[in-house]
Amino acid sequence: MNTALKQANFQIPEDLLNELRETVGKGELSRFVSNALRRELQQLRQRTALQETFGAWKDKTHPDLTAGVDHFVRTIRKSTRGKKTDASDRR
Numbered sequence: 345m346n347t348a349l350k351q352a353n354f355q356i357p358e359d360l361l362n363e364l365r366e367t368v369g370k371g372e373l374s375r376f377v378s379n380a381l382r383r384e385l386q387q388l389r390q391r392t393a394l395q396e397t398f399g400a401w402k403d404k405t406h407p408d409l410t411a412g413v414d415h416f417v418r419t420i421r422k423s424t425r426g427k428k429t430d431a432s433d434r435r
Contacts, residue, residue, distance in 0.1 A: 349374075 368376045403410050 364373065364376070401409070409416050
């Protein structure tokens with residue numbers, strides 16, 4: 345991923361900075377912090393999406409799931425077991 349690099353100035357607790365410097369190689373600090381921030385931002389986006397979409401699926405619009413997702417998946421798997429397909433069906 346070739347993206348332009350920009351310098352960011354922010355404050356973190358001294359003990360955290362010391363631990364970071366002791367743990368990560370001197371030339372690796374920016375990469376390490378960038379990767380950690382990417383992971384944290386991804387988790388935050390996922391949490392936000394889950395909160396915003398909670399309850400979107402209603403029983404009346406998805407009656408096939410009222411018995412539970414496990415039951416639904418097992419039913420689908422049973423219906424496809426034993427069916428033979430030739431190589432042309434797999435494309």
